[in-house]
Amino acid sequence: MPNFSGNWKMKSSENFEELLKALGVNMMLRKIAVAAAAKPAVEIRQDGESFYIRTSTPVRTTEIRFRVGEEFEEQTVDGRPCKSLARWESENKMVCEQRLLKGDGPKTGWSREMTNDGELILVRGNSGAWGQRWPQCALGNSRGVGWDGEGATAVPVTLLLLADHDGRRRCLHQGLHSGVTPPLS
Template sequence: MDVFFGSWKFDKSENFDDYMKAIGVNDELISVANVVKPVITISQEEESVVITTQTVISKKEIRFQLGEEFEEKSIDGRSCKSVINLEGEKLVQVQKDESREITIVREIQDGKLITTLTCDEVTAVVTYEKV
C-alpha cells in the first residue's frame, strides 16, 4: 500500500472523452475535464486512506477503509456507493449508482500511477507521474 502514498500529477490520458460520455457526463464538463490537470494525493490518516484530487477549479476528497463501503459523489455529482480493496498490488474501486457500475483500478507501473477506468465496454487510462 505504501507505494501509492504521495502526490501524483497528471501526465496523459487515453480514451477519456469516450469514458466520460459512457458515464453520462455532458459535453461542457468533458471540455473542462480536458483542460484541467489534476494532482492526486494518496495518504493514510489513522485507519483511513485518503485520496485527494485537486485541480485549479475544484478539490475532491474521499476517505475510506479498505473493504468498507462508503458514499461519494461521482465525477458529475451523482451520489454513489464505493468499495476499494487492495487486490495484489492494485487498488480496485467499484463505484455504483442507480444505473451503472464503474471500476477504477489504480496501480504503479514503472514509477507511474496508472488509473484504468471502465464503464460498460468503455475503458480509459489516465497516467500520473510522482511529484
C-alpha cells in the same frame, strides 16, 4: 502491499472525454471537464489499509477517506453520489466498484496500480469498459484490457500517467518507499 503515498501529477491521459460521453455527460460539460482535468494534482496518504486521496483541479477539489474492504461514500467521475468498495485485486493493484445512491446509470469504478517502476496508474471505467491513465514513460501505444461486464459500453481504453511530483522513482521492494509519508488524520 505498495505504498501509494505521495504528491502525484498527471503526465498523460487518453479517452477521458469518451468515458464522460459514455456516462451521458453533455458535450459542453465534457469539454469543460476535460480542460479542467488536464493536469490534476493528486495527494495520497496511506496508512496500511487506510487512504486519504485529494484531487485538485482549477475547477474543483475532491477528497475521499476510506479503508480497503469497508464501504464509503464518494462521487463518480461525472459527479453522482455513490457508495464505493475498494479491495486489493493483486499485490500492487486496488480496484473499487461504485454503486449509485440515487437513480439509474451505468456501473462505474476505478483502479489504482503501482508499477514496478514506481508509476501510479489510475483507471476509471463504465459498465465494464475501463478508461486508463498511465505514466508518460509507459511503452509505446500500450493499451489496457477492457473488463467483461454485462452491458459494457465500448469505451476506448485510456492511458494516464501519474508521476511523483519531483519525478523520483519509488522503491517497491520489500515494502520500502523513498518518499516521506505524512500521517493520516
